[in-house]
Amino acid sequence: MSWQTLLAIGSGGFFGAICRAYFNGLVNENFPHALPLGTLGVNIIGSFLLGLILASFAHFQGISPEVKSLISTGFLGAFTTYSTFATETFLLFQGGSWSLGFANATLNVVGTIIAAGSGYKLINFFLG
Numbered sequence: 285m286s287w288q289t290l291l292a293i294g295s296g297g298f299f300g301a302i303c304r305a306y307f308n309g310l311v312n313e314n315f316p317h318a319l320p321l322g323t324l325g326v327n328i329i330g331s332f333l334l335g336l337i338l339a340s341f342a343h344f345q346g347i348s349p350e351v352k353s354l355i356s357t358g359f360l361g362a363f364t365t366y367s368t369f370a371t372e373t374f375l376l377f378q379g380g381s382w383s384l385g386f387a388n389a390t391l392n393v394v395g396t397i398i399a400a401g402s403g404y405k406l407i408n409f410f411l412g
Contacts, residue, residue, distance in 0.1 A: 286350075293358040294358065296355060296358020296359035297359065297362040298362070299358075300358060300359035300361065300362030301362040303359075304326050304364070307322065307325060308325075308326060318376075318384055319376075319387060319388055319391075320368075323365060324392055324395065326363055327364050327366075327395070327396050328392075328395045328396055328399045329399070331364065331397070331399040331400040334400055334403065335402060335403025335404035335407075336404070336406060338356070338404060339406075339411075340407050340411075341356075343411045364396075376388055
């Protein structure tokens with residue numbers, strides 16, 4: 285992997301992490317709930333965007349590997365957060381909130397798969 289690609293990933297990750305922190309705080313501040321809605325939101329939105337992006341990459345062949353890496357691995361990799369989702373779900377279970385724990389796990393897993401597929405299908409519908 286070239287230094288340019290690594291720099292692109294790091295730069296995208298910087299902005300993705302900032303956007304995740306901002307979005308997560310905004311959602312949790314305005315919609316307080318025992319279910320971690322901020323993490324759910326970034327995971328679903330990020331999965332939808334990654335579906336859009338990956339399908340777009342297939343339609344637009346001239347996009348450089350650095351730009352692809354900046355957007356997908358860098359920005360969206362830092363914007364979405366599986367480790368936070370896993371930890372928050374564990375804490376819900378540990379605190380005895382079994383129904384919220386299962387709801388969080390189900391919504392994150394199923395929601396992100398549906399979102400990624402929807403983004404991918406949407407691009408193929410319009411460009412395919």
